[in-house]
Structure formats: structure tokens, C-alpha cells
Amino acid sequence: MADVIADHGHNVTLFQPFHNAMKNTEGLVKNKNIEIINYYPDHFEELETLETQTFPMFWDSHLMNNPILQAFMMPRALAGEFERTAVQLLKDQKTLTNLKNKNFDVMIVETFEITGFYIADLFGIPFIPIMSAARFPCFNDLFGQPSGLGYYPFIDSKLAPKAGFFDRLNDVYRTFFMNIMMDRMAQLQNNFIEKAIGRPVPYWKDLIKQSPIYITNSNPYLDFAVPTTAAIVHVGGITMDLKKMKHVGKLPGEYEPILSERDSTVLISFGSVIRSFQMPDNFKNGLIEMFESLPNVTFIWKYEKEDVEFQKRLPENVNLKKWVPQPALLSDKRVKVFVTHGGLGSTMEVAYSGKPALMVPIFGDQPQNAYMLERHGGAIAYDKFDLKNGEKLSKTIKEMVTNPKYEENSKALLRILSNQPIDPKLNLMKHLEFAMEFPNLRSQVPAINHVGIIAHYYLDVIAFLVLVTSILLYFVFRILRKLPIRIVSKKAKAE
Incomplete structure (x- = not known):
């Protein structure tokens, strides 16, 4: 987002407070005119000594996706991760003064961690909330979007018109506890922010809804069709550059012989937060059974650890890589299917590559991302607990490799995304500049949203x-x- 805004001629400062030691934004910013300010808290050296959190429990835990446990355990865990750095920042008058003296016209703030809204309020400048996922219901509500019940599926629910009574009951049950979780997470932050500032502060909902727009990472031609308002701006796809995707450059030399070994190649990657080498043994056994039953298919598996003993268990058609050039591989015609966890970044990449995908969601927004892509006909949402079922996994991969409908549907979606009426980058800039000119505009939120x-x-x-x-x-x-x-x-x- 910083690159897009700077490329359109605006001065951009990217302020990055570190709540953990993961420097996963390094090298992402391309525009050299962007000023990057990294804020390292006093306990940063302590954070560096901690092992990078990769959440292996999400692989096979039924509890981690339980709505009730999430509602009451997740908010405190996440807010606790934010608190220490946020409190120090709010008390750091030197840093706040330096930021304020830059005389920003507007502050763009990620909604998952809300300290930035209160900093903008302290500075007396307008702010715009953004969300890196497709939706965050408690914030969508603030800007007039009706309930999403029935418009997009939840875990274990079918979508209308196939949905029955128990599907709708499950939707209500999950929505109720999801809203509790999101509200509690924001309220816990509201509480420690007020304590750090040392005086009463605006209630977080009252503060955030002052913005004229709310920017989400949803793409209306990829996402589910959901009723919305003009105040909610969908810019999903701003990270995609179709020209670059068509000309990604040569793959590293080591991949050419791998891709040439067989007619079909399958790429497997579960992202950076969930690691393949921490996958439960019964899941790995299911994958090994699948590899052995498909000897005519080459597999490239992003496996983040050198493991000689595990390598010995694999057939010759499997290639383990600690890192893979994902965009370049997805653009190669020899790669037939992408097996992914369904993070929104990977979902966007595979959608814009026109490649079939087996979506294996692990946690968070990944299940809905999987359902979102599946409905276009080029992907299959696959239950992570069925990874241990090698026979089912083999049949699914074989079907996707051999049945041309998956590639045809994926290509059809790519054509739609390539020809959408409004370019996501242009949509972002037009709405951002509009919001900067009319920071007090509130007329796009329905009046009925102000009643009980x-x-x-x-x-x-x-x-x-x-x-x-x-x-x-x-x-x-x-x-x-x-x-x-x-x-x-x-x-x-x-x-």
C-alpha cells in the first residue's frame, strides 16, 4: 500500500512498531522515496532471543477453531502481545513529538492493532482504517455493512441455497462468538491504551467510525457477493502486477531439471507462519502415501528444515525446498496444481496466476479464503484433518491434475480479474484522496445503523x-x- 500511494506522488512515511522480532516487511517496500521508521521497544533484544512463533498447535487442534474458546482465550493472548510495545510507544513523548512534527495530512492504520487510531487522535489528524484480510465484521458493521449471515459460509456450513437449518444455526452460533472475540480484543486494547495515556479516551468504536471510509483487502470479483456501502472500499489485488506476473524472469537453475522430469508438477507450500516440518506425523504419512501413489507427478514441497532422515522416507518424485520462488513457479505452465494453506496473499497469487489450487486452511481467515476461491470452480477446499487420508488426498490431486475443468475455471477467473472495470490500485487512490479532501463525510453510513x-x-x-x-x-x-x-x-x- 505504501508503494502504491508513493508511486502516485504522495509523501509516505511507514511507521513500524515491533511487537515481536519478525522483520517480515524487510525488502518489501520498493519505492525509495518512502521513509521507513522502525520503532524498537526497550525489550526488543529480549524478543530476539525468543523462538519465532510458528503456532504448530494449529495443525491438528480442534480446540483452536472452537468459537467459544477463541472468544475468551484469543483476545487476551493477542492483546497481551500488543500491550508492552504499545504502552511504551504511547509514553514515548520524544517519538510522538517527532511524528507529530511531520505534519501528516492523514494516518492509515491497520485495524487488528488499534494503537494507531489513538495516536492520530492525539495528533488531531484524520485517519483511515484498513484491514489486510477480506473482512473484519465488527469493523464492517461500523461502516454500515449488514450482517453477512447467509452471504458467505462459516466452517462446517453450506452456503445458500444448499444450506439447511443446522447450517444456519451454525452460522449464528459462530457469528455470535466471533463478534465477542473481536469486540473483546479491541476493548482490551482500549483499556491499556487509556491507562497508558493517563486520561479517559474515546470508546474505540466511536473513534474508528469517524473515518469517512474503511479499506479492506477484499476483491469484489473474487470474494463472495455481500451487500455493502460506499464507505467500505475493496482494494484486494493491489499487490498484484499482471505485467510482472507474465514476466517474472527465469527460475533458479535448480528448478529446470525438476520441472522437466515429468509432465505434471505440483507445488506445496503452507506459508511462513505454519511450518511444514512441524506437521503431525500422521499428516506427513498421508502425504507420503499420496506421493507414492502418484509416481508420474513431480512434487515440490516447501519444507523449512533440513531433515535427512525424513528425506529418506520420500519417493524420488518429491523435492524438498526450504524456500521456493512461489510467483515464478505459479507462472510456469508445468506446475499444474498449487497446494496451499489459503492465506490471503497466496490466495490472491494463485487466483491471478490462473492456476488450480487445493486449499488446505489451517486457521484464522483461511477457511473463508478457501471457500471464496472454491466457488469459482478452479479450487477445492480440503479439510486439514483429511491430510492423513492418503487415499482421499491422492484421488483429489489426481482429479485436479487430469480434469481440465479446474484449469479452465482458473483461467476464466484470471480473465475476469484482469478485466475488472476498476483497477484496485486506482480504486485505492481515488478513495484515499477523496477521504483526505472530505475527512468529515459520514453520509455513506446508513442512518438506521445508529439505532439499536x-x-x-x-x-x-x-x-x-x-x-x-x-x-x-x-x-x-x-x-x-x-x-x-x-x-x-x-x-x-x-x-
């Missing part, structure tokens, strides 16, 4: 109509019950 749930959904009117209808039906029933008695009585008198 009863008035919003006309529950009082519905209850009134149900009550009146029930009373009328009751009196009609009473009248009809008496009519036969009167008719019989009159007939008896006549006789």
Missing part, C-alpha cells in the same frame, strides 16, 4: 404484527366454534 438492534431489524413491528394477527385469529377461531352450535340450535327449533 430492535429498531434496526423492525423487531418491535414484527412482534406487534404477530401479536395483532394472533389476537385476530383467536377471535375468528372463537366465532367459528360458536357458529355450528347456533346452526344446530336453530335447526332443532325449526323441527
Whole structure:
């Protein structure tokens, strides 16, 4: 985003406070005019001594995806990760003064960690919330988007029109606890921010909804069709450059013989947060069974650890790599299928490459990303717990490699994304510049969003109509019950 804005002629400062020691933004910024300020807290050396968190428990834990446990455990864990650096920053008057003196016109803030909104409030400058995922319901609500119930599926639910009663019940159940989780995570941050500043601060929802727009990483031609408002701006795809993707350059020399060994190659990568080498043994055994049953397919597997003993267990059609040039491999015609965890970055890359994908979501927003891509017909959402089922995995990969419909559907989606009416980068810049010119605009959020749930959904009117209808039906029933008695009585008198 910083690159896109700077490329359009704006002065950009990228301020990066470190909550952990993962410097995963290094080298990403290409525009040399962007000023990068890294904020290292006093305990940064301590953070560097900690082992990089990779969350192996997400591989096979049923509990980590339990909505109730997430609602009450996840917020405190994540807010706790943010607190130490955030509190120090808010008390660091020298750093805050230096930032304020730069006289920014606007501050763009990621919504997952909300300290930036309060810094903008301290500076007295407008801010714009952004979300690196496709959606974050508690923030979408603030900008007028109706409930997503029925518009996109949740884990273990089918989407309409196939959805039944229990699917809808599951949607309500998961939505309820997801909203609790998101609200609690923001509220916990609100609490320690107020304590750090030392005086009452605006309630986080009241503060954030002051922005004229909210920017999300959703692409309307890839994502589910969801009713929305003009205040919610979808810019998914700003990281994609179709010209560069068509001319990614030569692959490293080591890959040419690998890709030439067989007619079909499958790329496997589960991202950077979840590591393949930490996969449970029964999952690995399922993959090995699949490798052995498909000897005519070459597999390139991103496996982040040198493991000689594990390598001995693999057949010759498997190539382990600690790192892979993912965009270059996806652009190669010899790669037929991409097996991915379904992170939004990889989802975008595979969608814009026109390549079929087996989506194996592990946690977070990945299940919805998998369903999102699957509905276009070029991908399959695959349950991570079925990785241990080598036979099912083999059949699925074989079907995707040999059935041309997956490639055809993937190419069709690529054509759509390549010809969407408004370029995502242009959409970002037009709305950003508009919001900077009209920072106090609030008219795009429906007025009904300012009322309670009863008035919003006309529950009082519905209850009134149900009550009146029930009373009328009751009196009609009473009248009809008496009519036969009167008719019989009159007939008896006549006789």
C-alpha cells in the first residue's frame, strides 16, 4: 500500500512498531522515496532471543477453531502481545513529538492493532482504517455493512441455497462468538491504551467510525457477493502486477531439471507462519502415501528444515525446498496444481496466476479464503484433518491434475480479474484522496445503523404484527366454534 500511494506522488512515511522480532516487511517496500521508521521497544533484544512463533498447535487442534474458546482465550493472548510495545510507544513523548512534527495530512492504520487510531487522535489528524484480510465484521458493521449471515459460509456450513437449518444455526452460533472475540480484543486494547495515556479516551468504536471510509483487502470479483456501502472500499489485488506476473524472469537453475522430469508438477507450500516440518506425523504419512501413489507427478514441497532422515522416507518424485520462488513457479505452465494453506496473499497469487489450487486452511481467515476461491470452480477446499487420508488426498490431486475443468475455471477467473472495470490500485487512490479532501463525510453510513438492534431489524413491528394477527385469529377461531352450535340450535327449533 505504501508503494502504491508513493508511486502516485504522495509523501509516505511507514511507521513500524515491533511487537515481536519478525522483520517480515524487510525488502518489501520498493519505492525509495518512502521513509521507513522502525520503532524498537526497550525489550526488543529480549524478543530476539525468543523462538519465532510458528503456532504448530494449529495443525491438528480442534480446540483452536472452537468459537467459544477463541472468544475468551484469543483476545487476551493477542492483546497481551500488543500491550508492552504499545504502552511504551504511547509514553514515548520524544517519538510522538517527532511524528507529530511531520505534519501528516492523514494516518492509515491497520485495524487488528488499534494503537494507531489513538495516536492520530492525539495528533488531531484524520485517519483511515484498513484491514489486510477480506473482512473484519465488527469493523464492517461500523461502516454500515449488514450482517453477512447467509452471504458467505462459516466452517462446517453450506452456503445458500444448499444450506439447511443446522447450517444456519451454525452460522449464528459462530457469528455470535466471533463478534465477542473481536469486540473483546479491541476493548482490551482500549483499556491499556487509556491507562497508558493517563486520561479517559474515546470508546474505540466511536473513534474508528469517524473515518469517512474503511479499506479492506477484499476483491469484489473474487470474494463472495455481500451487500455493502460506499464507505467500505475493496482494494484486494493491489499487490498484484499482471505485467510482472507474465514476466517474472527465469527460475533458479535448480528448478529446470525438476520441472522437466515429468509432465505434471505440483507445488506445496503452507506459508511462513505454519511450518511444514512441524506437521503431525500422521499428516506427513498421508502425504507420503499420496506421493507414492502418484509416481508420474513431480512434487515440490516447501519444507523449512533440513531433515535427512525424513528425506529418506520420500519417493524420488518429491523435492524438498526450504524456500521456493512461489510467483515464478505459479507462472510456469508445468506446475499444474498449487497446494496451499489459503492465506490471503497466496490466495490472491494463485487466483491471478490462473492456476488450480487445493486449499488446505489451517486457521484464522483461511477457511473463508478457501471457500471464496472454491466457488469459482478452479479450487477445492480440503479439510486439514483429511491430510492423513492418503487415499482421499491422492484421488483429489489426481482429479485436479487430469480434469481440465479446474484449469479452465482458473483461467476464466484470471480473465475476469484482469478485466475488472476498476483497477484496485486506482480504486485505492481515488478513495484515499477523496477521504483526505472530505475527512468529515459520514453520509455513506446508513442512518438506521445508529439505532439499536430492535429498531434496526423492525423487531418491535414484527412482534406487534404477530401479536395483532394472533389476537385476530383467536377471535375468528372463537366465532367459528360458536357458529355450528347456533346452526344446530336453530335447526332443532325449526323441527
